Amino acid sequence: xxxxxxxxxxxxxxxxxxxxxxxxxxxxxxxxxxxxxxxxxxxxxxxxxxxxxxxxxxxxxxxxxxxxxxxxxxxxxxxxxxxxxxxxxxxxxxxxxxxxxxxxxxxxxxxxxxxxxxxxxxxxxxxxxxxxxxxxxxxxxxxxxxxxxxxxxxxxxxxxxxxxxxxxxxxxxxxxxxxxxxxxxxxxxxxxxxxxxxxxxxxxxxxxxxxxxxxxxxxxxxxxxxxxxxxxxxxxxxxxxxxxxxxxxxxxxxxxxxxxxxxxxxxxxxxxxxxxxxxxxxxxxxxxxxxxxxxxxxxxxxxxxxxxxxxxxxxxxxxxxxxxxxxxxxxxxxxxxxxxxxxxxxxxxxxxxxxxxxxxxxxxxxxxxx
Amino acid sequence: xxxxxxxxxxxxxxxxxxxxxxxxxxxxxxxxxxxxxxxxxxxxxxxxxxxxxxxxxxxxxxxxxxxxxxxxxxxxxxxxxxxxxxxxxxxxxxxxxxxxxxxxxxxxxxxxxxxxxxxxxxxxxxxxxxxxxxxxxxxxxxxxxxxxxx
Numbered sequence: 001x002x003x004x005x006x007x008x009x010x011x012x013x014x015x016x017x018x019x020x021x022x023x024x025x026x027x028x029x030x031x032x033x034x035x036x037x038x039x040x041x042x043x044x045x046x047x048x049x050x051x052x053x054x055x056x057x058x059x060x061x062x063x064x065x066x067x068x069x070x071x072x073x074x075x076x077x078x079x080x081x082x083x084x085x086x087x088x089x090x091x092x093x094x095x096x097x098x099x100x101x102x103x104x105x106x107x108x109x110x111x112x113x114x115x116x117x118x119x120x121x122x123x124x125x126x127x128x129x130x131x132x133x134x135x136x137x138x139x140x141x142x143x144x145x146x147x148x149x150x151x152x153x154x155x156x157x158x159x160x161x162x163x164x165x166x167x168x169x170x171x172x173x174x175x176x177x178x179x180x181x182x183x184x185x186x187x188x189x190x191x192x193x194x195x196x197x198x199x200x201x202x203x204x205x206x207x208x209x210x211x212x213x214x215x216x217x218x219x220x221x222x223x224x225x226x227x228x229x230x231x232x233x234x235x236x237x238x239x240x241x242x243x244x245x246x247x248x249x250x251x252x253x254x255x256x257x258x259x260x261x262x263x264x265x266x267x268x269x270x271x272x273x274x275x276x277x278x279x280x281x282x283x284x285x286x287x288x289x290x291x292x293x294x295x296x297x298x299x300x301x302x303x304x305x306x307x308x309x310x311x312x313x314x315x316x317x318x319x320x321x322x323x324x325x326x327x328x329x330x331x332x333x334x335x336x337x338x339x340x341x342x343x344x345x346x347x348x349x350x351x352x353x354x355x356x357x358x359x360x361x362x363x364x365x366x367x368x369x370x
Numbered sequence: 371x372x373x374x375x376x377x378x379x380x381x382x383x384x385x386x387x388x389x390x391x392x393x394x395x396x397x398x399x400x401x402x403x404x405x406x407x408x409x410x411x412x413x414x415x416x417x418x419x420x421x422x423x424x425x426x427x428x429x430x431x432x433x434x435x436x437x438x439x440x441x442x443x444x445x446x447x448x449x450x451x452x453x454x455x456x457x458x459x460x461x462x463x464x465x466x467x468x469x470x471x472x473x474x475x476x477x478x479x480x481x482x483x484x485x486x487x488x489x490x491x492x493x494x495x496x497x498x499x500x501x502x503x504x505x506x507x508x509x510x511x512x513x514x515x516x517x518x519x520x
Contacts, residue, residue: 017418019390025470047421052466084496086504087422089458120497321395 005304007296007338008346008355009044010077012275013050015312015327018319020050025084027051028068030131035072035323039331041352042307043069044118044273046080048107055081055108066113073349075356077307078143078175078273079109080118099127104135110138115360116273118175119144121156125163128172135171141360145270147177148257149225149229151218152267164270170361173272176264179313180218180257185210186279186289189251192317193244202239206248214258229253255279255313261294268302272360279314281329286338292330296337307352308334309347391416396511397489398470398485402433404481409433412509413489416509420467423447425494427506431473432488433517438475446461446472458472488512 011034019025025033027050034040047054069076084101085092093101102119109112109117121144123131128142135142146157157174164172173253190203198206209231219225229249236245264271280289286292299308312327331345338345398412411431415421422444429445431438444451447465451474465471490510498505 014418018392021395021414021418021467026468046419048421048464049467052420053464054420082419082497084421086496086499087424087461087495089424089494091505092499122497122499 002301002303004341004343005300005302006343006346006355007274007299007304008042008077008307008352009040009331009334010044010075010307010309011039011041011308011327011331012044012046012078012080012311014044014046014080015310015315016316016323017345019323024249026228031068031072033324035074037328038347039324039327040072040074040308041347041349042077042309043074044307044309045076045114046082047108048082051108051112055105057108057111062111062113064074069113071221075243075349075352077113077309077356078116078118079112080145081105081109083120083122085122088310095127095319098123099130102127102131106131106134106138106140106142110140112221114140114159115356118273121145121150121160121256123149125159129162129163129167130193132167132169132172136169139171141171141173141272143175145175145177145275146180146267147275148179148255149184149219149228149253151257152178152217152263153220153259155221157267160269173270174267175273175275176267176271177275177277177311177348178290178292179255179275179277181259181261181263181291181295182256182289183214183291184289185252185256186314187282188280188314189317193248196244198241198244199239202236202241205235205239206232206252210252210256210258218257218259218263224255236254238322251316258290261291261298264295265302268304271306272306273306274299274308275311276308276330277311277313278330279312280318281326281333285329285333287330288332292333293337293340295340296334297341298336300341300343305355307356310334375506381426382413390476391507391509392418393509393511396491396509397487397513398513399513400518401470402485402487402515402517403520404477404517407440407476408476408520409477409479409517410472410473410474410520411487411489412472413491414470415465415467415493416491416507417493417495418467420464421493421496423452423465425496426454426465426471427492427494428474428490429454429471430490432476432486433477433479434486436477436479438477439486446474462507462510479517481518481519484514485517486512487511487515510520
């Protein structure tokens with residue numbers, strides 16, 4: 001019998017993309033606001049989004065950053081790094097170049113004090129094996145994000161699991177993104193398409209097509225995904241909105257995954273971090289398209305003691321609502337869900353720090369503790 | 371509650387341009403400057419993260435219907451000004467999330483209370499590789515602003 005888990009509440013600064021991009025907050029201001037609003041203690045940052053000059057990080061900046069995090073009572077959970085194979089214009093990076101490129105970012109994540117680097121699924125099992133010595137040298141967990149259109153049973157994920165089992169390292173794992181297991185298209189996105197000229201018939205058919213795929217289950221390989229992607233483009237063309245086709249196809253297949261919540265269970269031994277992906281909170285305080293209650297209940301039931309980064313992605317189409325208020329709504333929902341599941345979310349800094357220490361099996365940076 | 375389901379989009383937004391990218395901010399408001407045949411306008415990255423300057427494929431600027439000649443255009447990033455042809459080699463020169471790419475060029479216009487400013491940016495997204503190669507986003511925005519004399 002597994003003990004019930006107590007996931008750590010947290011947020012990724014990605015949720016505030018529009019506010020940061022608009023220069024309403026600089027990095028320090030955003031971190032202070034997140035802390036003041038009680039959205040931590042977990043803090044996730046995308047390296048290339050928030051750190052100027054990333055992955056080049058000097059000592060003074062790393063000291064300043066860790067000092068700020070300690071002062072504000074936050075705890076670093078995950079630094080998202082990117083698989084930029086396409087930075088050159090003449091060709092893609094070779095495997096060796098990509099490994100070196102990733103190593104630089106993982107070193108930056110470690111220097112900034114993050115216990116985990118989120119990597120992307122374009123890294124192969126071979127690449128992960130090559131990066132394992134880097135993870136071991138730095139004591140950083142490498143976790144591949146499982147994000148729609150992929151899911152726990154997808155060929156690529158299963159190939160990684162196989163390799164992880166062979167390597168047997170506690171430093172390899174996954175980030176579970178909740179957009180993998182949604183139950184429908186977000187009402188706010190459907191509304192945004194309506195405002196962009198999509199007819200009610202088109203939107204009803206798009207919802208029906210998505211529901212059909214939900215019934216059929218998620219695509220088991222990239223060929224199947226490609227077929228669905230094309231079907232959404234065709235649907236838009238058939239309804240006289242060809243300009244919306246690619247956009248709809250990207251969103252309907254890449255943001256709203258049709259896998260079941262239960263599909264995460266087999267992957268849980270490898271899940272080191274979660275993206276609490278969501279798109280909006282309705283008037284009753286619920287998420288209309290992401291089964292947040294079921295997802296939190298599964299984490300609790302699985303004994304998960306890592307962090308959940310609230311990851312608000314409705315900002316892509318919602319230009320008008322305040323992201324802070326929406327995220328506070330999702331975190332309230334998560335806390336309520338954890339209580340309903342017989343546990344609670346961890347919101348205390350010291351408890352979060354101690355729990356992450358056990359979760360990652362390493363000492364978190366405490367050199368700047370107040 | 372935030373209630374985004376019933377949220378009202380402000381009337382002055384062109385909601386047809388709502389995309390996965392942040393292209394409603396492609397042009398920095400009121401950044402147009404005009405001085406004796408040269409103009410300057412600030413272009414914002416329409417993405418959530420920094421990419422290297424090598425990912426900037428092309429930039430077009432049109433003011434009041436006149437398109438700036440590519441050869442005379444210059445691009446300032448991180449305090450250095452360059453020509454478009456120099457950008458592909460800059461794999462280690464970031465265009466940061468909150469920085470402007472300041473574009474200057476030749477245009478025969480006079481400062482006025484209102485100008486139509488159009489910008490098109492073609493930008494590679496280096497971590498997304500499609501069947502057609504590295505994803506190239508093609509974003510345009512047209513907006514009105516004053517033209518300040520430099």
